[in-house]
Amino acid sequence: MLKRVSLVIAFSLACLLCNSAVAEDFTIGTLKISEPYVRAMVPGAPVGGGYMTITNTGTTDDRLVTAGSPRAGTVQIHEMKMDNDVMLMRELANGLTIPAGKTVELKPGGYHVMFMKVAEPFKQGQVIKSTLTFEKAGAVAIDFTGGPVAGGTGSHQEIAK
16 A cells, blocks of 8 residues: 555656646857747647747847748747737847847737748647747757647746746
8 A cells, every 4th residue: 555655756856847847048159048938839830939038138239130940841930919909920130139138928818939831730738849040149959848728838936826
């Protein structure tokens, strides 16, 4: 009986640890990229959104100019915004400015990275390897963590809110 209880406890702890993955932070130059994640996609969906927070601790602006991933045919930097009661989404052809001393949040309904022509939908818990390229800081390889389809990172900190 004690062995059975120990196995149940061990299994429960393993499940808890698997579900509490928190996205890793990445730093390049004066830029800190925090909690990059993607939403899991429904089967057959050809596009997915990537989100993160980028903090520029430097004294000059930088710009996110391109993004790429082997998991997508194309990756673009997008903006969603309301215009006369209509939600518009568009590619930011000149990239996204990260002002000196400021933080820019890429989140659903706002700025985001759009993964397009995705052959195999992203799954929760999966790691999506990608590269972000900044005008001044250069290129950095990052890992987006697959969050739930409904949104969010699925981290314990988020669930506790």
